[in-house]
Amino acid sequence: MNYFSQYWDENRDDEYADWGFSTWYFETNKADEVLKQITVYKNGKVTKYDENNQEDEFGGLCEGTLTIDDCDGDVISKEDFYKIW
Template sequence: MNYFTQVWDENRDDEYADWGTSVWYFETNDADEVLKQITVYKNGKTVKYSLDNLEDEFGGLCEGALTIDDCDGDVISKEDFYKIW
């Protein structure tokens, strides 16, 4: 498994724009498929998606392959990912 982040320095473009900027956390497999995803917004709101919870009214699990190079993020440990999860 791979674990990494992406900082999103823009607000959402919807009715939740006041949540602020966000940090995204990803767990991907060796085929670069996103298995779990967490988004933590500046206001503290957190949304989580996985194969068991693909989407809700706030968003959904990233589709397709994704690597740290696509995100220009930071590698994190499995332990750090699951502290947030």
């Protein structure tokens, strides 16, 4: 498994724009498929997606593949990911 984060310095482009900037956290498998995804917004709102909760009214699990290079992210540990999860 791979674990990485990405800081997003733009607001959402919807009615939740006032949530502020966000940090995204990803768990991907060897095929670079996103298995779990967490988004932590500046206002404290947190969204989480995985195979059991693929989407809700706020967003959804990233489709397709994603690598740390695709999002210019930072490697994090499995332990750090699951502290947030």
